[in-house]
Amino acid sequence: MKPDYVVRYRTCGYECFVLNKLVSAKTSPSRVRIRGGKMYFSLNSKEAPAAERALTGAGVAFEKVGEHGLTPALKKLKSKAALLITLAAAAAGTLLYAFSVDSVKVPGLEKVSENEVRNAVYAELDSPFVLPGTQFTELERKLLDIDGVAYASVVKSGRDIIVNIVEELPDIPLLDTQSPVPLPAKESGRITRIVVLNGTGRVKPGDEVVKGEILIEPYVVSAEGEYKQVRAMGIVEAEVRRTEEVPMPEDGSAAELILARKEAFESGLEEGAKLIDYSFEIKKVDKTSYLSIYYDIITRI
Amino acid sequence: MKEIFSGTVTIEGWRKLTAEGQKGITAYSDEAVEIRVPGGMLRVYGKGLNIEEIGAEVLVLTGKIETVTRCASKRKGDSARSPSDAADGASRSE
Numbered sequence: 156m157k158p159d160y161v162v163r164y165r166t167c168g169y170e171c172f173v174l175n176k177l178v179s180a181k182t183s184p185s186r187v188r189i190r191g192g193k194m195y196f197s198l199n200s201k202e203a204p205a206a207e208r209a210l211t212g213a214g215v216a217f218e219k220v221g222e223h224g225l226t227p228a229l230k231k232l233k234s235k236a237a238l239l240i241t242l243a244a245a246a247a248g249t250l251l252y253a254f255s256v257d258s259v260k261v262p263g264l265e266k267v268s269e270n271e272v273r274n275a276v277y278a279e280l281d282s283p284f285v286l287p288g289t290q291f292t293e294l295e296r297k298l299l300d301i302d303g304v305a306y307a308s309v310v311k312s313g314r315d316i317i318v319n320i321v322e323e324l325p326d327i328p329l330l331d332t333q334s335p336v337p338l339p340a341k342e343s344g345r346i347t348r349i350v351v352l353n354g355t356g357r358v359k360p361g362d363e364v365v366k367g368e369i370l371i372e373p374y375v376v377s378a379e380g381e382y383k384q385v386r387a388m389g390i391v392e393a394e395v396r397r398t399e400e401v402p403m404p405e406d407g408s409a410a411e412l413i414l415a416r417k418e419a420f421e422s423g424l425e426e427g428a429k430l431i432d433y434s435f436e437i438k439k440v441d442k443t444s445y446l447s448i449y450y451d452i453i454t455r456i
Numbered sequence: 457m458k459e460i461f462s463g464t465v466t467i468e469g470w471r472k473l474t475a476e477g478q479k480g481i482t483a484y485s486d487e488a489v490e491i492r493v494p495g496g497m498l499r500v501y502g503k504g505l506n507i508e509e510i511g512a513e514v515l516v517l518t519g520k521i522e523t524v525t526r527c528a529s530k531r532k533g534d535s536a537r538s539p540s541d542a543a544d545g546a547s548r549s550e
Binding site: 170174175178181183186187188189 | 484
């Protein structure tokens with residue numbers, strides 16, 4: 156008879172008596188072993204109740220030491236089902252947490268808008284979960300469409316998405332430093348300072364120069380007297396006068412106008428220029444009066 | 457190799473012994489087992505003897521069986537501790 160499952164027992168002493176008792180109870184013990192002064196035997200689970208009654212009736216102490224077979228295994232599994240379900244749920248929760256996206260980091264941007272990059276990332280993500288090893292090829296291609304982005308790479312590190320952007324370089328005008336060209340004056344004025352960086356200076360502080368006059372020659376003379384052509388470079392500052400003509404106000408109140416024009420002029424000066432004085436003159440041409448304001452400034456020419 | 461030693465006891469390769477119609481065991485250890493069989497007693501000596509199955513009609517012994525002795529009846533003073541007192545029996549030749 157094929158057993159449902161097998162129950163293992165242990166008794167101490169009276170081996171023959173126990174076995175004969177079990178046989179007389181119409182049971183068939185199997186796998187009888189004597190170890191350490193104790194006898195172990197197995198019984199069909201269906202015979203176990205009869206065997207236990209016989210042994211109990213005979214006053215024999217016995218102990219169930221195990222059950223083997225599919226049914227005991229399923230019983231153990233059932234009792235651990237709640238634990239297994241809890242473990243499975245915890246594992247699933249941990250995986251979901253690990254795959255989720257916490258934040259998008261865009262380090263090191265100077266000109267490109269960080270919000271624009273983040274919005275592009277969130278628009279491209281289909282779900283709040285990103286599996287490890289996901290390629291962001293399509294997202295990187297879309298990031299290149301943002302103004303100022305020369306290169307983009309996206310990686311997931313932990314729960315963060317890191318977007319590395321290389322910004323486009325600004326246009327820088329090329330400076331020709333090789334052609335032998337002199338440095339002319341951009342305006343007429345009186346030289347106040349000259350610093351020759353390359354070439355030979357032709358003027359000195361106090362000289363009156365006119366617009367277009369050469370300030371620095373495009374050559375240098377070595378100690379041996381050799382001429383070498385260079386591109387003239389230097390800083391030349393001069394005191395220049397700039398003039399502005401405006402119609403006179405009809406009510407004749409020129410003072411406020413002059414002050415306003417002076418402040419506007421001063422705020423619009425180029426970098427490095429400085430207003431040192433101003434004056435004005437009123438002229439009448441035909442029936443109209445004109446106000447001429449003279450600004451004396453020091454600037455680079 | 458299956459050997460027949462009387463009509464009720466079968467020994468297979470000196471590793472397995474089957475006794476049919478057994479009436480109970482009177483001694484059991486890993487070196488000697490004594491069984492009541494129709495017409496007498498059966499004594500089995502060896503090493504690592506284990507009862508694989510015991511039921512109402514059959515007993516199966518396994519282990520290294522060295523000597524099987526069948527006695528007409530259990531005589532006074534007999535014990536299953538020594539194979540020397542054999543009425544008729546078989547021993548495994550070395």
